[in-house]
Structures are given as structure tokens and as C-alpha cells.
Amino acid sequence: MSTPFVLVERSGPSARVTLDRPERRNPLSLQMMREATAAIRDLGDDPDCGVVVLTGSGPALSAGHEISEMVDRTLTQEREVFTTCVQLMETIQAIRQPVIAEVQGHAIAAGCQLVATCDLAVAVDTARFGTPGVKIGLFCSTPMVAVSRSIGRKRAMQMLLTGETIDAATAVDWGLVNEAVPEGHLRFRVDELALQIADSSPLTLEIGKQAFYRQIDLPQDEAYREMAETMATNAVTCDAQEGMSAFLEKRAPQWRGE
Incomplete structure (x- = not known):
């Protein structure tokens, strides 16, 4: 029986999903991606989970795909790798809870894609981010989808075409992550x-x-x-009515989730 590559930890209203192959810098192998997708999907269905945190063990969030799984493979096998990756990214954005990337180290290629895909991201100030596939003959086309939507065309193309990494301060400036903090302050x-x-x-x-x-x-x-209609239908929910009433009455709201 294979060793789990993903750990799930609960703490109050949040759950932490940890990619756990630190000796390999948490590569997004097929097993890793399938386990992460299943864990995140399960948390998405958990009414007691309010926020999901995605992080990694060791010196990197993820160094990207498991390259050894992509050498001497058929087109069908290569498609399986990237289809599985897309399913993971789509699951992160499809679940009802906000997902925060806790970036404790470098996030490269598909690891950078994970950061760009999450709803929010906080990184240690020593982290680096990159899409260096061009340097090994494999353009980071799927990471490009998420990264270009986070930082814009010119900056994304700079990362994609040069393969060079950016530091955490630049990632904050470009909008790839929300904050960069000292290592000891990250989890807090x-x-x-x-x-x-x-x-x-x-x-x-x-x-x-x-x-x-x-x-x-x-x-x-x-x-x-679309958003006018969304706000109108949101406004008639029990929670919105309770929240607005609580605001007017200067009291804390009591959410019912309906």
C-alpha cells in the first residue's frame, strides 16, 4: 500500500492540506494530485470547514510536476498528467470555501500555478516563484492559465519566456501573492x-x-x-437579512448558513 502524499489537519473552522513529499520538494505526481484533489473535494463538502489552507512540507510548496512521470510516455499518458492537474486547479476554485496558499518555500512551474489558483496566498519573504519549463523544452502552458490571470500579460510572458524566478517582494508587487512575511510569522x-x-x-x-x-x-x-442579479438574490437570503439587521441594531450577527 502506498504512503499518503497529502496530510489533512483540522484546526477550528479551518483545515490545512499539506503536500508531504519534502525530500522531493512536493512534486505534483499523479498520486499527489489525485490525493490533493480528493482531500480538497471532501473538505468542500464538510459543513464544519470554513476555510482551506494549502501548504507543503519542507523547503518548497512544490517544485512542479514529477518529471520522471513524463519521460518516455505516450500522448495518452501525458494527457492524463495535465488533465489530472487541471482537475486539481478547478477543484480549488470550485469548492465553496476560500482556499489560502501558505507558501513556506519556493513555488515553481505547477507549484506556481497552485499559488495563482488559490483565492489568497501568503508567502515567506524568502520564497521564489517561477515558470521555468521553457528551459527544459516544455513551455508552462497550464501554469500560464492561472499565472496570466493573476499578474497580467506582460509580466506573465516575462516569467514564461525567460524561465527566471521572481522573489516574494516582486510576487506581492505583481499580485501573485497577497503578503510576504518572515518565516516564523507565516502560519500565525x-x-x-x-x-x-x-x-x-x-x-x-x-x-x-x-x-x-x-x-x-x-x-x-x-x-x-450578472452581479446585480447575484446581489439581489444574496440580499434575500436569511444570512444577509440577519447581517443587515444586526448592523442596524449594533449587535453581532448569528449566521444560519441559509
Whole structure:
């Protein structure tokens, strides 16, 4: 029986999913991606989980795909690798809870894609980020999808075409991560952020997360039409009515998740 590559830890309203092959810098092998997808999907169905944190063991979040799985393979086998990767990324954005990337070390290639895919990201100030596939003849085309949507065309193309890494401060400046903090402060800051988010209505967070990804690539007029309807239907939910009433009455709201 194979050793699990992904660990799940619960702490209050949040759950931490840890990629756990530190000796290999947490490569996104087929087993790793399938385990991570299953863990995140299960947490997405857990009513007691309010926030998911995605992190890794050892010196890197992830160094990207397991290259040894991609040499001397058929086209069908190569497709399986990238289809499985896409399923992981889509699951992160599909679950109702916000997902925070806790980047304790370098995030390279598909590891950088993970960071760009998560709803929020906090990194240690020594982390580095890159999409260096071009240097080994394999352009980072799937990481490009998430990275280009996070940092824009010119900056993404710079990373993709040169294969050079950027430091944590640049990643913050470019919008790839939200914050860069000293190593000893990373988990504290992520837990603090998770608790702050989990204090809101879980239904409202779900509505907002889904709405964000629906509208982000729409033309502005279409986005406004869709979001106006989304806000209207959100406003008549029990939690929204409770939240607005609590605001007017100067008291803490009591969320019901409906």
C-alpha cells in the first residue's frame, strides 16, 4: 500500500492540506494530485470547514510536476498528467470555501500555478516563484492559465519566456501573492487570515467566491448585469437579512448558513 502524499489537519473552522513529499520538494505526481484533489473535494463538502489552507512540507510548496512521470510516455499518458492537474486547479476554485496558499518555500512551474489558483496566498519573504519549463523544452502552458490571470500579460510572458524566478517582494508587487512575511510569522498570519474570513457567513462566502470567478472574464456590461442579479438574490437570503439587521441594531450577527 502506498504512503499518503497529502496530510489533512483540522484546526477550528479551518483545515490545512499539506503536500508531504519534502525530500522531493512536493512534486505534483499523479498520486499527489489525485490525493490533493480528493482531500480538497471532501473538505468542500464538510459543513464544519470554513476555510482551506494549502501548504507543503519542507523547503518548497512544490517544485512542479514529477518529471520522471513524463519521460518516455505516450500522448495518452501525458494527457492524463495535465488533465489530472487541471482537475486539481478547478477543484480549488470550485469548492465553496476560500482556499489560502501558505507558501513556506519556493513555488515553481505547477507549484506556481497552485499559488495563482488559490483565492489568497501568503508567502515567506524568502520564497521564489517561477515558470521555468521553457528551459527544459516544455513551455508552462497550464501554469500560464492561472499565472496570466493573476499578474497580467506582460509580466506573465516575462516569467514564461525567460524561465527566471521572481522573489516574494516582486510576487506581492505583481499580485501573485497577497503578503510576504518572515518565516516564523507565516502560519500565525495565515491562521489569523483564516479566522477573519471564517467569521463571515459561510453562505455569503460561497456566493461571493462563485460570483468572483463567474464575472472576472466577462465584458463589463455583462458582468454588471450578472452581479446585480447575484446581489439581489444574496440580499434575500436569511444570512444577509440577519447581517443587515444586526448592523442596524449594533449587535453581532448569528449566521444560519441559509
